[in-house]
Structure formats: structure tokens, C-alpha cells
Amino acid sequence: MTAQHPGTVIHPPQQRDQWWRDAVIYQIYPRSYASSGGPLGTLPGITEKFDYLEKLGVDAVWLSPFYVSPQFDAGYDVADYRDVDPRFGTLADAERLIEVAHAHGMKVIVDIVPNHTSWDHKLFREAVLAGAGAPQRDNFWFRPGRGEDGNEPPTDWLSSFGGPAWSQVKDIPWVKGTPQEREETWYLHLFDRSQPDVNWESPAIHDEFAHTIRFWMDRGVDGLRVDVAHGLAKDPALPDWPYKVEEVRYNPDVSVPPAPMANQPAVHDIYREWRSILDEYGRDRMMVAEAWVDTEEDLARYVRSDEMQQAFNFEYLSAPWRADRINALIESSLRATDAVGAPTTWVLSNHDTLRATSRLGLEGVTTGWCGNGPSGIGPDDPQPDAALGARRARAWHTLTAALPGSYYLYQGEELELPEATQLPPESREDPTFARTGGAELGRDGCRVPIPWRADAPAFGFSPDGESWLPQPADWGRFAVDTQEADPESALAYYTELLHLRARYDLGLGGLRRAPEYAGNGVALINYAGDSGKGDSGKGDDAATSRGDLLIMTAFAEPLPLPEGWAVLLSSAPLEEEGVLPPDTTVYLVPFRTDTEE
Secondary structure, three states: OOOOOOOOEEEOOOOOOOHHHOOEEEEEOHHHOOOOOOOOOOHHHHHOOHHHHHHHOOOEEEEOOOEEOOOOOOOOOOOEEEEEOOOOOOHHHHHHHHHHHHHOOOEEEEEEOOOEOOOOOHHHHHHHHHOOOOHHHHHEOEEOOEOOOOOEOOOOOEOOOOOEOEEEHHHOHHHOOOOOOOOOOEEEOOOOOOOOEEOOOOHHHHHHHHHHHHHHHHOOOOEEEEOOOOOOOOOOOOOOOOOOOOOOOOOOOOOOOOOOOOOOOOHHHHHHHHHHHHHOOOOOOEEEEOOOOOOHHHHHHOOOOOOOOEEEOHHHHOOOOOHHHHHHHHHHHHHHHHOOOOOOEEEOOOOOOOOHHHHOOOOOOOOOOOOOOOOOOOOOOOOOOHHHHHHHHHHHHHHHHOOOOEEEEEOOHHHOOOOOOOOOHHHOOOHHHHHOOOOOOOOHHHOOOOOOOOOOHHHHOOOOOOOOOOOOOOHHHHOHHHHHOOOOOHHHHHHHHHHHHHHOOHHHOEEEEOHHHHOOOEEEEEEOOOOOOOOOOOOOOOHHHOOOEEEEEEOOOOEEOOOOEEEEEEOOOOOOOOEEOOOEEEEEEEOOOOOOO
């Protein structure tokens, strides 16, 4: 039986023609997931956890960088894109991880960092040591300084991590004792000074990354997450622009002119080139863009049919906890990506943002922007309301899991881990903290290692009890073994949530509004199409005949529950009969009688 409703159709049902269209993808931050020894997480440590991930119900994992790196920016300063940093393991360990993931029925996505390298990358070393005017310098952005003696940066551009976006060659540590130790030429770095921006006008850069993509595709990687996807192309005139590009905030100011180093049209030529490489490996390889852009229409350009397959919906992540804004974003996001035939890619947290459980417990989160930049939360800042934040995060995740498209979870969200807000200054490693003199605390609070065992040193993160960031003393209550023993735990809830999403094929469903139930909240109908099993085999016969699923979310005020519907799942207890309490999402299915088939 399918209930009929007059609400506006937002999105039609889809076929599962490729695995990423409705996949649940779990982000692993390698240095903080699981260690096989030492203070950093390791690839063997991750490999040991695929039984856990399979039981949770994820379809794919995305791994943040594990490549050779001096680790000034937690591995996003890459010295060799085609080898594994010994602190994480070996190339054989990476190949084994991919093999084990596939054996568990999961795909593997790895990070590619194409906007900048490490200053230890061979191409940058060669460029510096070749000297001013050498052709190797065309691989990066070297420029003379301004001012009478050239001691002023070439432009007024600012680093996203604080301070100027230009540094001088003479200040690179390893130029001491070389002819360049007094060279005053400047080089561009939109992030840390150890991360020089590459120049995508250079054929050598295209060759370097084409080689890298094929290297990992040949080893069985299924997808690429493209770091700073909006930033690769720069206006070659390098005009002044005295603003700060907020890579980890979605808060565009319409009064600010377009950034000459962000979202330039030429980036799309790069992704068409990469798409042609992926297509050499068949239809099941994909890319997802980390693109911080101003509009959903801009974002949709990254997922046109000859470019990427996904792009993170950061405007959704950054939305205030408010029905009108979330309602509008769901509709506009689906319409923008439907226009180019791509799935919408939903996300609520990652390694660059405050954990949702804490972000949503902050005062003012219902009225303004609630994303997070590198400012973080420290011991002296107002602290989140932990219970309220966890309740809202669970409600928002429950709503998000019912939306058509792909759904990303950041490690620990299934445990309802909060932000670590009490980190001492001496433990912080995010370059933002140092570059701003502590004015911005950085992103370390969302990167604290995962607790696995409540009674073990470092909560079981590493066998020797080491942990690169200190874990809060009370995290035993969040540990995996504690939650696995509790049928009412967050882990039990998220496991049920993901399995319901798969059982009902919610990522492939159509979506329409249910205005008669919405009140001052969200009310949507996810209805089934003939999704079939596609090429992933994830669908089942029940999904194609399940009828409607009504999703309702209450925000500041309760909502009446409609008659004729049975509760399938609720993010919080329904303590008053017939009432959906504030900050709660519920899944409802039509009542069936004994005579209905």
C-alpha cells in the first residue's frame, strides 16, 4: 500500500546505475582511527577494523592522506603522492587494506591533494634549487616582491591558516648552505608556508597528477576525494584581493568580489582531463570534490557529466538548525544536482569542522551560521550543551540518512563523539594555531583518536597506549566496546539507521513534500521507484514495494504525529502519545491491515 499525498515532488526516484549514487561513505582520518603501534594511527590498524565497519553498514571508506609527508599539516603536505609514509605503514599495507575492504564488500576512496605539495616534494626542491628564472620554477608560483627593495609580498593575498600567503625562498629551512639561502624571491602558499601552491598552467604538473591517479587506480582504488577542488586555477594576473578565503566555512559575503584564486573556470578543464583517465578504468571509478563555492549552481558545475561524480554539500553542513533553512536547502540542493544528472552528497561533519554533536549544542546555532572554521573551541570558550547537541545531531543525521543521494559519516559520528574542547595549548598541532598566534585554535578538537576499549590505555587506540593528541578522560563512555554492549547506545542506533536506509533504498527514493504534516518543521515523503539491484547488488525486493516513508523533524516546537502512520524509527523517545518532541526526527510508515497485501 502506498499513501497518496499532493505534496510537491522535489526529486524523482533513481536507478542504482553506479555504486556512489546512494552509497554511505565513512571518512577515516588515518592518524586518529586505529594504531598497530605508536602514537599515530596506521594502515594495518585500519585494516583490522573492517569487520566493525561492515557491521555498521557502510558501503565505502574515504581515507585522508597517508602519503610520505613531513606532517606539518597532518599529511595534507605531500612529499610523495605514490608512496606511504612509514609512520602509517608501507605500500604493501595500503594494497592489503584495499584488498580487505573489497573482500568486505566496500569501496575505497583516497585523498588527492592537487592544489599544493609539501616543500619537500621533489618538484618543489628542483624548482628552488634550479634558481631564479629556471623553467622548473614554472611548476609553482614564484614572483619577485614589491616595494623598493622587494621585501613586500607580490600580492596582499592571505593564507587560509592565517598570515600572508607568500613566503621567501631564503626562509625555507633546507636552503641553508645552498646558493638560494639569501634569495628573496617569494612563493605562493594559500595554506601553510610548507605547502607551496602548484601552477596548473605547467604540463609537468598535469603529468605528475595523471601519473598519481593511474598509480592508485592500478592498485584497485575506487575513487578520489579531491582536496581544495575549487582552488587549483588562479587568475594568472595575480590581482590583489585583501580578503581571506574561508576553506572550512560556508559563509559567502556577497559584498566581497570573486576570489582570483578560487572557483576559476579553468579548474573544470583539469577535472575533464582526470575524468577521461578514470573512464579508462571503467564506469565504477569516481571523484568527489571538496569545493567551497558560493552557490549550489556553482557546485553543480563540478558534477557535470564529464567531470566529477560527487561534490560535498557544505552549505547543508553549515546551515543553522532551523526548519526554514534546512527545508529550502534540501529542495534547492536536489534540484541543482538533478539538473546535471548527479546525486546530492550530504555531509554533516569532517576533519575540518566542529563535530556536529558539539556544534549543534552551541548558543545561537538556531539563528545563524553553525559551521566551523579553524577557530575551534577551547577551555575558556563557552562550552556546548552536550545533551542538546547530541540530540540535535542524531535528529539531523536521521533526517539526512533518509534523503536521496550519497551520505558521508565522519569517524566517530556513530559513537556521538563530542569535540575535544579541553586540549592544552602545548598539544595542538594544527598549523592554524601557530600561524595565528593562538587566536584561532585550529581543528585538533575534531581529530582526537577514536576510543575503542574503555579499560585500555589510550582507550585501545594503540597497543602501547600512545596517542598523538590526548583523549578526554571521560571518553570511556563513548568507547566502541562500551557501546557494543548497550542496545540503547548511539552505536546501536546508527547501525539500525544505516541498515534501514539500505533496506528501504532511501538513497534512491523519490522525495516530495508533505505540507499537511510539516507545521513548523520538516515533513517529507521518500517514495520508492523501481530501483532494482543495479550493479552493486545492494537493493532488495522489499525496497521496490515498500510504500511511502514519511520523515518528520521537529525543531524548537513539537509537532503532532499524523494518524494512519506507524513509527518505524525515532531519534528520541516519543514520551507523549501522538506528539513529536522538539529536536527529534521520526520515520513513519502507513499502517497495514491484515487484509492488505
